[in-house]
Amino acid sequence: MPILLPVTQLQPGMTLAANVTSDNAILLAYRRQITQDDIDSLRDKFPHLLLQILHPILDQNVEFQDDSRDADTAHQVRASVANAAQKVNATLRSGTALTAQTLAPIQDTIHQMLQYLQDNPVNAALLEQTATCDDYLQQHAANVFYLSMLIGNTLRNYVKQERERLSSAKSLSNALNLNPLALAALLHDVGMVPLEKLYRKNAPLDPDQIAAVRQHPLKGAALLPQKVDAMVRLVIRSHHENYCGTGYPRKLAGDRITIFARIIRVADAYAAAIARKQYKNAKSPARALHEMTKGPYQTLYDPNILNVFARLIQPFPIGAKLKLNSGQTAVVTKHDPRHPFAPHVIIAFDQHDKPLTQDQLQPPFALCDQKQLWPTQFAGEDLTFLRESPNDPPPPSPPQPDQPTELLTLLYP
Numbered sequence: 001m002p003i004l005l006p007v008t009q010l011q012p013g014m015t016l017a018a019n020v021t022s023d024n025a026i027l028l029a030y031r032r033q034i035t036q037d038d039i040d041s042l043r044d045k046f047p048h049l050l051l052q053i054l055h056p057i058l059d060q061n062v063e064f065q066d067d068s069r070d071a072d073t074a075h076q077v078r079a080s081v082a083n084a085a086q087k088v089n090a091t092l093r094s095g096t097a098l099t100a101q102t103l104a105p106i107q108d109t110i111h112q113m114l115q116y117l118q119d120n121p122v123n124a125a126l127l128e129q130t131a132t133c134d135d136y137l138q139q140h141a142a143n144v145f146y147l148s149m150l151i152g153n154t155l156r157n158y159v160k161q162e163r164e165r166l167s168s169a170k171s172l173s174n175a176l177n178l179n180p181l182a183l184a185a186l187l188h189d190v191g192m193v194p195l196e197k198l199y200r201k202n203a204p205l206d207p208d209q210i211a212a213v214r215q216h217p218l219k220g221a222a223l224l225p226q227k228v229d230a231m232v233r234l235v236i237r238s239h240h241e242n243y244c245g246t247g248y249p250r251k252l253a254g255d256r257i258t259i260f261a262r263i264i265r266v267a268d269a270y271a272a273a274i275a276r277k278q279y280k281n282a283k284s285p286a287r288a289l290h291e292m293t294k295g296p297y298q299t300l301y302d303p304n305i306l307n308v309f310a311r312l313i314q315p316f317p318i319g320a321k322l323k324l325n326s327g328q329t330a331v332v333t334k335h336d337p338r339h340p341f342a343p344h345v346i347i348a349f350d351q352h353d354k355p356l357t358q359d360q361l362q363p364p365f366a367l368c369d370q371k372q373l374w375p376t377q378f379a380g381e382d383l384t385f386l387r388e389s390p391n392d393p394p395p396p397s398p399p400q401p402d403q404p405t406e407l408l409t410l411l412y413p
Helices: 036-045 056-061 068-093 100-119 136-154 156-165 179-187 190-200 207-214 216-222 230-238 259-274 285-293 303-312 407-411
Strands: 003-006 020-022 025-028 050-053 321-324 329-334 344-349 375-378
Touching: 003 321, 056 344, 068 100, 068 136, 068 179, 068 190, 100 136, 100 179, 136 156, 136 179, 136 190, 136 259, 136 303, 156 259, 179 230, 179 259, 190 207, 190 216, 207 216, 216 230, 230 259, 259 285, 259 303, 285 303, 321 344
Parallel strands: none
Antiparallel strands: 003 050, 020 025, 321 329, 321 375, 329 344
């Protein structure tokens, strides 16, 4: 398994362990020894990129967890769903109403993807962020769909329990049917299509724009054809309600929010937080997950869903170099779903970032078992926030209509 390096840590002479691609075109080929010109170009065009670099000693002596199948599954699902979302958005942009006929091929895609996920179960949710401001909505829909379905499949018993408990019927024969969740996840932000120019606005929204954004769940539900499952409409209306009651449009709380909307709320927030936007820097997976599970936003989400979600996310990818508080640098060998911020690692570089020899290497170990060691930096990001565990953080207050704010702050705290 190669190590992952940000472009800021590349050095001439390093050998690529995988093609560097953009829009399916190969920019730099596998096994290429990179030059300073290559590094300068990558830093200019792809400053956030992580590259796979060969490390012969580790590759020959250390067993790394293989998550390539998970990555392939994520890519296949997201590509298919993004294509379906693009067709929906194009229909709305043209001024044409959505109809049952319009959504029929979308439903076919959903059924295919649900079957594909059933046939290709994954251990971790791996997202590859490639969205630009021009295709943000469709890529975001694909990510939310993928994450929502992984959560839903993992929490099937909880979904069944919640749907039956909140129904007037004693038992719902279709309580485990995830089709409404899937369609709602794909279509959850259709109400933002008429407002998508705001994604390019590098300034606070004015009160009228804020009011329009806060209406997008209702507008989105109203855009659906009459024959769409009523549950899908309900979920889209509720996908910005917060578990603590501070969301919109109705300030619902707890189990007054349908279970599918609670699932999408988690997937939606995380996917938006780590996506790169034209006017807002992306949060790292570690920062986003920590803020959602241990930081100021944890009260926004159903804790049962959040607990399962945290086990699906890899804040630090396999092969990532983590600077430790000891000054040494470790490489991630395995994800630990019980302790997402403390993966299994092997110390592979000394305090001066010099590679250890084969004789100097010690076996991999779980960071959670070494209380005196913890990660302090990854890909240039200071990780000291991982040591912060605020007690009972106050729930954040959502922006009020008369308080200017940025679009993404309003949509995804």
